[in-house]
Amino acid sequence: MDEVEVVVAHSERATLRVGDVFLKVDADQARIDVEVEAMALAPVPTPEVLWRKPPVLAIAGVPGTALGRLGKPSTASPAAWAAVGAAVRKLHEAPLPPWVGRRRRGPDDLMTELEGECALLVTNGILPADLVIRNRQVADAALRQWTPAFTHGDLQIDHVFVDGDEVTGIIDWSEAGRGDALSDLATLTIGHPEHLDDVIAGYGTDVDLDVIRAWWSLRSLLGVRWLVEHGFDPFAPGCEVDVLKSRM
Template identity: 80%
Template sequence: MDEVKIVVAHAERATLRVGDVFLKVDADQGRIDIEVEAMSLAPVPTPEVLWRKPPVLALAAVPGSTLGRLGGPSTGSSAAWAAAGAAIRELHDASPPSWPGRAGRSIAALAAELDSECASLVTNGVLPADLVTRNRRVAEAAFRPWTPAFTHGDLQIAHVFVDGDEVTGIIDWSEAGRGDALYDLATFTLGHEEHLDDVIAGYGTAVDLDVIRAWGSLRSLLAVRWLVEHGFDPFTPGCEVDVLRSRM
């Protein structure tokens, strides 16, 4: 029997790997519904759905390897990063789904959530006030009108697989939906902004770098407390807190 490996596990969901099969266990079946539907609509390589028996979704492993992970070294050639940018552009150019995704929250809702989270980070001594204040100001550039796109919503580099210079699969679609395309680009290059030029070259169109940095600050501010409460360490070198410090 193949060894069972825990890929990720916290109070909301868990993912296990058994051989070439990933088993996703999620108490919120709405997230699984979105993941399955988004993968069926996305014009990019996605995992094959093997079977589904709530609360478990079984997916086939995709070939290749990731370009790295947040807090770790980045890998892959400039051409591989550009290929990822081209795949992301193909996704963004597709007809967006009917539902809003993580990158599609309203400006008013995001601003209110961000203000509440920033106050909590400072009040509870999680982060210094000047670091939070500076990044809250940077984040404001994300609060502007945007054209709805088909967004992944959680496009970490660990979710994009390549083989050589070819994208072989994009995984974890539970946050997908209509949203701001630049949120995906910010998430993909978070902590690895040295590859942003390569990604944009593959993406094939000019983008607002200030907005991408704004989304990076916003995502990091909103993530820090959640990560700590779920057993992750955003203070690890290269991770969310370092992203926030880079804005100072």
């Protein structure tokens, strides 16, 4: 009998694996609704939905292996990274989904949230002030008007699966919606700047690299405190705090 593996678990949701089946438990039904609809609309490989019985969504595993892990070197080839870039471009060029997205905030809202988060990081002694101030300055470049695209919203490196140089699946679509395309590219390459050129080569269009780097700082600043409070370690080698330090 297959063992139950806890893939991730915190106060908002949990994902369990039993053999080749993943069970996502989420008390927020709207989040599950978004995930199912986004996978149906996205023009890229996604997991098969096996069944739904709130608050549980069962999906099939996808073939291949994760593109990598944050904090660890990726063993995927440059061609695989380029193939991911091409897939992401296809997603971004797809018709916009009918919903805005759970966390889609404009530049003004992001600025307000960022200012508050930076203050808490310093006041609570989580990060030194000079590190926060420098990255806050870098993040400014991301706070501009953008043309909405169909975005994944949480395109972490371990949410993308490849087999050789082929993309076999992109998972975890609960944050999908209309958003900033460069945020997706930044999330994909955060902690792996050595593969940014490969991704952009596959993406196949001119992008503002300064904005992507700004999103690295922005995403890290907004994520550190949440990660700490939910039992994750943003201070691990190669993770969010190291990303922030690399901007100094």
